Amino acid sequence: GIQVEQSPPDLILQEGANSTLRCNFSDSVNNLQWFHQNPWGQLINLFYIPSGTKQNGRLSATTVATERYSLLYISSSQTTDSGVYFCAVRSPYSGAGSYQLTFGKGTKLSVIP
Amino acid sequence: NAGVTQTPKFQVLKTGQSMTLQCAQDMNHEYMSWYRQDPGMGLRLIHYSVGAGITDQGEVPNGYNVSRSTTEDFPLRLLSAAPSQTSVYFCASSYGQTYGYTFGSGTRLTVV
Numbered sequence: 445g446i447q448v449e450q451s452p453p454d455l456i457l458q459e460g461a462n463s464t465l466r467c468n469f470s471d472s473v474n475n476l477q478w479f480h481q482n483p484w485g486q487l488i489n490l491f492y493i494p495s496g497t498k499q500n501g502r503l504s505a506t507t508v509a510t511e512r513y514s515l516l517y518i519s520s521s522q523t524t525d526s527g528v529y530f531c532a533v534r535s536p537y538s539g540a541g542s543y544q545l546t547f548g549k550g551t552k553l554s555v556i557p
Numbered sequence: 558n559a560g561v562t563q564t565p566k567f568q569v570l571k572t573g574q575s576m577t578l579q580c581a582q583d584m585n586h587e588y589m590s591w592y593r594q595d596p597g598m599g600l601r602l603i604h605y606s607v608g609a610g611i612t613d614q615g616e617v618p619n620g621y622n623v624s625r626s627t628t629e630d631f632p633l634r635l636l637s638a639a640p641s642q643t644s645v646y647f648c649a650s651s652y653g654q655t656y657g658y659t660f661g662s663g664t665r666l667t668v669v
Contacts, residue, residue, distance in 0.1 A: 474654060475654065475655060475657070477658065479660070485645060485662075486660075486662050489657055489659060489660070492657030494655070530600075534654065543588070543607070543613075545649075
């Protein structure tokens with residue numbers, strides 16, 4: 445099945461700093477999402493971005509589907525940004541795999557005041 | 558618009574007991590699915606549905622049943638709980654394959 449690798453696995457930032465999280469995937473995808481899992485365990489959808497660039501406030505994301513990677517940018521980080529960031533992809537091929545979101549292991553972000 | 562609602566938020570079961578985890582969405586999404594999240598394993602698909610009356614197995618279906626009698630509801634049944642089913646369970650829904658998924662807030666299940 446499709447493989448998803450996220451880097452770095454852990455990241456500690458001073459409040460106000462910027463960061464870039466990376467997601468590499470092993471095959472073609474027709475769906476890519478970035479999620480933030482907050483310290484209470486909720487999975488918050490940040491971006492649906494199978495290709496191109498999107499921005500939402502201090503967060504932006506870019507997916508280069510032809511090169512099989514996506515980047516999540518966090519600018520002017522705040523303590524509320526802490527948590528785990530997941531990249532999840534879906535294959536366009538038939539079968540159960542085409543309905544399944546395959547998640548990376550995540551990047552654990554800690555923003556300290 | 559409540560999104561995806563899961564109940565209960567927490568549950569403790571004894572080995573061998575059965576229970577149903579509820580999931581409801583009010584966005585008229587056709588796709589619904591159940592995932593479990595375990596430390597070091599990430600999120601894995603249990604069962605999914607592409608519409609009312611249609612369900613299929615995901616990556617880890619053993620020990621679980623589902624049904625989809627309405628577009629809105631997709632309950633997950635544990636037939637005979639085992640300690641290996643201790644996990645956090647998430648329900649998710651989407652308009653379709655090329656749309657983003659919305660996740661519920663999760664159910665933390667402990668089987669003792």
